[in-house]
Amino acid sequence: MASHRRPKQPSRTRVTVLTATAAAAVALTSQGAAQAAPKPGKDEVKSKVDKLYEDAERATDKYNGAKEKQEKLEKQIDALQDKVADGQEDLNELREGLGSMASAQYRSGGIDPSLQLFLSSDPDDYLDKASTLDQLSSQQVDALKKIQKKQRDLAQQRKEAAGKLDDLADTRTELGKKKREVQAKLGEAQKLLNTLTAKEKADLAAKEKQRASRAADRAADKPADLDKEAPASSRGAAALNAAATQLGKPYVSGGTGPNSYDCSGLTQWAYAQADVSITRTTYTQQNDGTRIGRGELKPGDLVFFNNLAHVGLYAGNGQVLHAPKPGAVVRYEAMEYLGNFQFGVRVA
Numbered sequence: 001m002a003s004h005r006r007p008k009q010p011s012r013t014r015v016t017v018l019t020a021t022a023a024a025a026v027a028l029t030s031q032g033a034a035q036a037a038p039k040p041g042k043d044e045v046k047s048k049v050d051k052l053y054e055d056a057e058r059a060t061d062k063y064n065g066a067k068e069k070q071e072k073l074e075k076q077i078d079a080l081q082d083k084v085a086d087g088q089e090d091l092n093e094l095r096e097g098l099g100s101m102a103s104a105q106y107r108s109g110g111i112d113p114s115l116q117l118f119l120s121s122d123p124d125d126y127l128d129k130a131s132t133l134d135q136l137s138s139q140q141v142d143a144l145k146k147i148q149k150k151q152r153d154l155a156q157q158r159k160e161a162a163g164k165l166d167d168l169a170d171t172r173t174e175l176g177k178k179k180r181e182v183q184a185k186l187g188e189a190q191k192l193l194n195t196l197t198a199k200e201k202a203d204l205a206a207k208e209k210q211r212a213s214r215a216a217d218r219a220a221d222k223p224a225d226l227d228k229e230a231p232a233s234s235r236g237a238a239a240l241n242a243a244a245t246q247l248g249k250p251y252v253s254g255g256t257g258p259n260s261y262d263c264s265g266l267t268q269w270a271y272a273q274a275d276v277s278i279t280r281t282t283y284t285q286q287n288d289g290t291r292i293g294r295g296e297l298k299p300g301d302l303v304f305f306n307n308l309a310h311v312g313l314y315a316g317n318g319q320v321l322h323a324p325k326p327g328a329v330v331r332y333e334a335m336e337y338l339g340n341f342q343f344g345v346r347v348a
Helices: 012-036 042-107 113-119 130-134 138-193 198-220 234-244 263-273
Strands: 289-292 302-305 310-316 319-322 331-334 341-347
Touching (some): 234 310, 234 319
């Protein structure tokens, strides 16, 4: 007969040893993984940060679009609500007039049954009955029709206002989502920058400063072909000159001036100083004029980069005046440093 013995349980000492051994193995594995992933160099960090800034700029542009839509909706809702309030006052006055007619008829010998509809909140049912209308004077019929039209207008305006309010709620949700997306991208970029030493950060800042200085010098030089580099128009020249007065102002997501700017905020502000109204975002500014190629560019034209993630003002000699990215200021920069050139737009 086979015996059934309980398997021997490991002692506490043995369990402790095994646990400690496993923990040590995990620690060694983690150390190995950490050693296998060396700290990225400053050039790699810069490349990753630039990509994150580009992503953040796209998200910022969508945030700006949602914000612009929100502001338009708020104005439209205010106008509709004012219209509804005014319409209600007009309707009340029309009803008071009908009440006066009923009172006058009562004093002259009682109210005709058909006149009772004047005081009804819903005269449409009566208006649909020809027999009732036949008993009314032409003046009374006109008054009823005015009330009917006013009620229908008010119902339509209230429905439109309700729809706008729903749109506004959706837009505010989208606005919050895009804002969080921008903040996440900027936060990720900052974490990468924090991995650099103070010297590495200083080296990158010095390179950017030198690059901007060279671009400013080139933009200030007289071009060899004056006709080719003449401003696109007097308004283009005025916009470019206005933007030049903002050199050194910081880039801030959503900034529209005069203290800070994002890329499309600067171009919109600059053209506003030339009495030209252009839209708010890169995705809409691309439609604010005639599209042109690189060989046709003249100072004052809008120039777009990186799948419409960025826009600036062409300054001549292959230079762009723009609000570059977080942590930077409004400055001149050579086009070759700005990424993939898309096209230019000449604002009329």
